[in-house]
Amino acid sequence: MPVFLDATAPEFEAAFNTLLNAKREDSPDVDSVVADIIADVRARGDQAVIDLTAKFDRITLTPQTLRITADEIAAAVAQVSPEDRDALELAAARIRAYHTRQLPDDAEWTDETGATLGWRWSAVSAAGLYVPGGLASYPSSVLMNAIPAKVAGVQRLAMVVPTPDGILNPLVLLAAHISGVDEVYRIGGAQAVAALAYGTDTIAPVDKITGPGNAFVAAAKRRVFGKVGIDMIAGPSEILIVADGDNDPDWIALDLLSQAEHDESAQSILITTDEAFGKAVADAVDKRLESLQRAHIAGPSWRDYGAIITVPDLDLAAKLTDRIAPEHLELCVADPHSLSAKITHAGAIFLGQWTPEAIGDYVGGPNHVLPTARSARFSSGLSVLDFMKRTTLAHMTPAALRAIGPAAERLARSESLEAHGLSVTARLRKLND
Amino acid sequence: MPVFLDATAPEFEAAFNTLLNAKREDSPDVDSVVADIIADVRARGDQAVIDLTAKFDRITLTPQTLRITADEIAAAVAQVSPEDRDALELAAARIRAYHTRQLPDDAEWTDETGATLGWRWSAVSAAGLYVPGGLASYPSSVLMNAIPAKVAGVQRLAMVVPTPDGILNPLVLLAAHISGVDEVYRIGGAQAVAALAYGTDTIAPVDKITGPGNAFVAAAKRRVFGKVGIDMIAGPSEILIVADGDNDPDWIALDLLSQAEHDESAQSILITTDEAFGKAVADAVDKRLESLQRAHIAGPSWRDYGAIITVPDLDLAAKLTDRIAPEHLELCVADPHSLSAKITHAGAIFLGQWTPEAIGDYVGGPNHVLPTARSARFSSGLSVLDFMKRTTLAHMTPAALRAIGPAAERLARSESLEAHGLSVTARLRKLND
Structure with missing residues (x-):
């Protein structure tokens, strides 16, 4: 059972703070292992990467086979159904259109003293994209990371993706191909991050590394930060839905579950002005959990971190939302624009009942790499700017x-x-x- | 003696790589001490901050005297000479004018499917500014951090500045006043960073912390990153000057020394097309070092990390510049704009012989907080965007x-x-x- 809270109850403040400060992530301490792996790759280069890949992914590589060839990519891509290819291309086109609008303007002006001032933006020369292997190997994440890099003007985009037991993921390779990824290496883990940051004989170093990964990848990114740039270290996914009583409980239940099914540590919260509606949503979640494929993940997430909060009015909903600073925010109310205007801290806002969060994960256009764990208070989702830097000018x-x-x-x-x-x-x- | 290199010599590549990879920073490992300090502040709040301030700064505070009052600030500010005040106000006005142009635009559009997409920017609600005490307590750094925050729209800007033995720095407090800093606390070190990140009974927590500091401050910022946002962890300062023979060697010598005098680990490099001019600059540096107040700092910096590189043409100078990716870049050549256009990686460019880098440190307008240690390949100087975040919208x-x-x-x-x-x-x- 998720927690039910009444925002007008005297004990609410304490319970809400408990919810805000719940430590959902139990990250294992892998830092010393990762330090050794990075040192090994710096010392032995390709051979260290090859040895570690044999150990973790059970495949035997040589410097010549580290890279997935164009022929291999073409063969894998040919396995993708036309329908899947069309869906991926629609998503890519929409993501590209959205991100192209993010390209920043240069500026130059002469002030009253005669001094010319300004700035100009330029792309990072080379970027590396980490793509997880196995179950969490999402083609949509390839699009969301690679397209902004290419729109920014990154000339060399190198992707790493582990292929446990040698198995390639055709959709991931198709996503890389559609996005314009320049090089793909069949390696993963901390060793892949180290190879991207420091380079080996076969893999040239990059300037910036983005993309999700497990605890080893996150620790490696933290360690190479400074030598190269990195994106955020993402925590478990979150959704907050603000809904009035005029919604289908099942739709809201599915939206809550679409975060919960990512991870047992994911968090789904509903704030509603209608207590009966809140109960109907809770019932609808239970019903869906009876048959959901990933109920073994979504169920514990909803049970341990889910919450339904009733509020007397939407003004209070907005205030609570800013304190939560959610990664994903759905506003399923009669006038979502007015409510949106009252909210400051959120990674992405989905307005109205026809905008399920899942649209944003795939085909909406905005990026799905978003700030978690309340970091929307001070940071933004991935964008073209993450692959650019600004040089100031004075004359x-x-x-x-x-x-x-x-x-x-x-x-x-x-x-x-x-x-x-x-x-x-x-x-x-x-x-x- | 700095190193003299000829870019056409066969041994150049090896020597240049040595220069690029010189480890200039010898950061002491203070991480476990800092972890203890942060844990103490989280556990004991104000009292921990008070105890640590008594230990490190030799002053006895109470929760009531942690904050520097408006009266104290007014009294300190009254000691500043009108000339110093005018200079600081000129600097503030120019920094404000430059940074106001950085305010980003929101966007909203409806696409061919009828979906409305866009984004909007908002300011971080509360920011903390760390200002070092003692010799490195620079009023110019207060302006460079606080003004972008206020231009961004940060509502609450809290500054911390240690006051060893209780001594206030009038210019630092005037800079805070001119910039619109809302609260000033007389605390420093890792305990001040912890107080800003986690809050105490007296000091409300902030969402983002910026500003320079010593190894303890840097380690504390790294540790609280995630709980709050932080700016970059800056390394020792650097300047690269590209100059033809048509310059006054003494001017270029002074520009090189204006970085070298910051820190024994600072690095000053000259690339010139005129070998004789390079030698004349080296002589001019030596002459200036005979009388410079900070020769005990600038001398070792120039001796250990200085370099003069001769190149056959400016195209090669541009290529080497991109490999160095300098924090500060001066282009003292006949056509600095053409040369600037050939360069991608630099934090700030100063064009022409009438633009000494020191102008950028104080009154030019652009920010003087810039990426060091080759990180201009992937990051930018401090800007209004560092105090803002973007929420994506989809309907x-x-x-x-x-x-x-x-x-x-x-x-x-x-x-x-x-x-x-x-x-x-x-x-x-x-x-x-």
Whole structure:
């Protein structure tokens, strides 16, 4: 049973805080193992990657077979049904269209002193994409990571995907192909992250690594951060649904379950203005759990972390939402736009009852890599900007330096940074000669 | 003596790689000490902060005196000379004008299926700014961190600054006042970072922490990352100057020294097309070091990490620049704009001989918090975006769901995520009723 809370009850605040602070992730401490793996890859390069892949994925590789060839990709892709291919291409086109709008503008202007200022954006030269193997190997995640990189202008996009027992995933390879991935290597784990960050004889190093992974991959990303850029370290998935009584309980139940089925640590919360509706949703969840394929995952998630909160009005729903700062937020109310305007902290908002969160996972267009564990308070989902960086520009004229140089001299002196000041003074002296 | 390299010599590649990979930072391992301090602050709150401040800063505080009052700030600010105040206000106005242009646009559009998509930006609600005490307590850094936060719309900006032996820095407090900092606490070290991240009875927690600090502060920021957002962990400062022979060697020498004087681990590199000019710059550096106040810092930096590289042409200079990916880049050549266009990786570019890097540290307008240690390959200087986050928006109509829902159903099935698919199926069924 999920927890039922009444936001007007005296004990609510304590119970809500317990919900907010529930530690859902039990990450094993793999850091020392990962440190050894990274050191091994840095020392022995390809051979370390090959040895570790033999050990973990039970396949024997050589430097020549680390990379999945174009022919292998073509053969795997040919197995995909036309319907699946069409679905993936529709998703890719919509994701590309959305992310293309994120491309930032350069700027340059001349101010009143005659100084020209501005900035320009450029793409990361080479990026690496980690794709998990086995059950969590999602073609949609390939699209969501690779397309923003390519839209940003990343010239070399190298993907790593473990192939336990040598089995290739045709849809994952098709997604890579559609997205424009340049190189695919059949390796995974911390060794793949190390190879991307430091390079080997066969795999050139990249500048940025993104993509989800298990505890070993997350620990490896943390360790190589600084040497390369990384994306966020994602926690278990979450959904918050704010719904009035005018919804089909079964639809809302399915939306809650679509997060719960990801992971036993996932969290699904319903906030509703209608207590009877909340109970109907709880019943609908139980009914669906009787037959759901992944009930063994969704059931424990809903039982341990699910919650149904009743509120007297939507203003309070908005306030609670900001405290939760959910990864995914569905607003199934009569006027979702007004409610959306009252909410500040959420990774992605799905407006209205015709926008199930699953649309956003695949074909909506926005990215499905989103901030978890309340980090929507300070961070954003993956975007084109994650594969770009900004260089600031400044160009002084003699007149501009005369106008603002003396202030720089004075501040440098106040900070006891003499050479800073002198570098301005020497130039001003020339101007005053 | 700095290293002299000729980019056309056969041994250049090896020497250049040595230069690129020089480990300049010798960070002490303070992680376990910092972990204990954070645990103490989480457990004992204000009292832990007070005890640690007594130990490290030799001042006795109470919960009531943790915060520097408005009266204390006013009294300190009154000690600042009008000239220093004017300089700081000029700097603040120019930084504010530059960063205001960084405010990003929201977007919303309706696509061909009738789906409305978009995103909106919002500010982080509360941010914390770390300001070092003692010698490295720079008022300019307060402006560079606080103004972007306030331009972004951060409602609550809390600053921490240690005051060893109780001594307040009037210019730092004036910079905080001018920037609109809301709260100032006289605490520092890992305990201040922990207080900002987790909160105490007196200090409310923030969502994001920025600002420079020593090894303890850096380790604490790494540890609280995830609970809150942090900015980059900056390494020692760097400058790369590309200059032709048509420059005053003394100006270039001073620009090199203005990085070297920051830190014995700072790095200053000159790339020039004119070998004789390179030698003249080296002589000018030596001459300036005879009298520079901070020669005891700048001298070792220049000796251990300085370099002068001669190149046959500016195209090669651009290529080497991208490999260095410098934090600060000065282009002192006849046509700096053409050269700038050939370069991709740099934190900030200063164009032409009238733009010494020190202008950018204080009054240019762009931020002086910039990516070090080659991280300009994948990251940017501090900006308004560091204090904002983006929420994606999606609103399907029944027609839009009919158009793209089936592709989502199919992809969900291919990923064995049944509830995802069913959440779409249930709605499509209703539409087809």
